[in-house]
Amino acid sequence: MKAIVLLSGGLDSAVNLAWACREGEAVLALTFAYGQRAAEREKEAARRLAAFYGVPWQVVELPFLAEITRTALVNREKEVPVPAELSGEEAERTARAVWVPNRNGLFINIAAAFAESLGADAIVVGFNREEGTTFPDNTPEFMEACNRALAFSTLNRPRVVSYTVAMDKAQIGMAARRLRVPLQMVWSCYHGGEEQCGRCESCQRLKRALAAVEQEGEG
Numbered sequence: 001m002k003a004i005v006l007l008s009g010g011l012d013s014a015v016n017l018a019w020a021c022r023e024g025e026a027v028l029a030l031t032f033a034y035g036q037r038a039a040e041r042e043k044e045a046a047r048r049l050a051a052f053y054g055v056p057w058q059v060v061e062l063p064f065l066a067e068i069t070r071t072a073l074v075n076r077e078k079e080v081p082v083p084a085e086l087s088g089e090e091a092e093r094t095a096r097a098v099w100v101p102n103r104n105g106l107f108i109n110i111a112a113a114f115a116e117s118l119g120a121d122a123i124v125v126g127f128n129r130e131e132g133t134t135f136p137d138n139t140p141e142f143m144e145a146c147n148r149a150l151a152f153s154t155l156n157r158p159r160v161v162s163y164t165v166a167m168d169k170a171q172i173g174m175a176a177r178r179l180r181v182p183l184q185m186v187w188s189c190y191h192g193g194e195e196q197c198g199r200c201e202s203c204q205r206l207k208r209a210l211a212a213v214e215q216e217g218e219g
């Protein structure tokens with residue numbers, strides 16, 4: 001399997017990169033910069049992870065997304081909401097607040113163009129089950145729909161693959177440990193400060209994943 005890996009620099013994408021390298025050859029890691037708050041930190045994390053795995057790495061700039069979207073992820077005037085709990089209505093509200101229109105659809109379609117030109121047969125994405133409940137473009141159904149569309153829009157028909165799509169964050173944390181992913185290189189925070197904030201939804205999910213790994217280590 002030759003894969004293009006979508007690499008945001010977060011835990012899920014790092015685990016999928018490691019997994020893709022184990023299953024076959026990752027011919028390119030792609031990082032998208034779309035004006036998100038954490039773009040610089042994410043690029044740095046992705047660059048280091050790609051170098052660690054010896055995978056060619058490229059940044060794709062999508063500056064227009066910041067201009068057409070008003071959500072907190074790109075809009076500096078809005079606060080990124082801090083959910084008290086990561087489920088139910090609260091999570092729904094948070095999800096809407098960080099929504100970027102057709103983000104994963106764009107990423108996958110851009111990766112598909114690279115896949116055809118590089119002769120890659122897989123596009124590896126860092127989906128997970130938790131986000132799939134609030135983001136419809138993080139689901140197996142969406143992956144299947146993309147595969148159907150790519151059969152029309154590419155000659156080599158690459159498949160969208162995600163090793164973590166059925167896992168929650170704790171399971172992904174465990175997979176990271178099994179695959180010896182260098183977790184110190186990962187950047188998960190929605191914000192772009194010196195340190196990860198530890199409070200935003202993404203940080204909370206990472207903390208839970210790491211806590212599960214520690215518990216497993218003690219048990």
Ligand SMILES: [Zn+2]
Nearest residue numbers: 189197200203
């Ligand atoms: Zn954070």
